Amino acid sequence: MFMRQTFYQFLMTERNDHGTDEVAQFANNAFFDQSFPKLSDNYDFVSNYLELNAGYLPSMTIFDDAWARYLDKMN
Secondary structure, X not given: OOOOOOHHHHHHOOOOOOOOOHHHXXXXXXXXXXXXXXXXXXXXXXXXXXXXXXXXXXXXXXXXXXXXXXXXXHO
16 A cells, blocks of 8 residues: 655655755755645645745745656656
């Protein structure tokens, strides 16, 4: 039986301290965000959180790209 990952769990697989990929940088910064909604797999919930609280995310397009990767991996 396969258990669905939360978005945060997926995002942590994208971390790369030396990478230049925008999603990797997003993941690196989210790792240090103590308030990140780690248990959510809901797009609207995570998106709203990031829009209000993630000064480290220069563009929501990066989140959308990460979310698309997440959906690809979950399907």
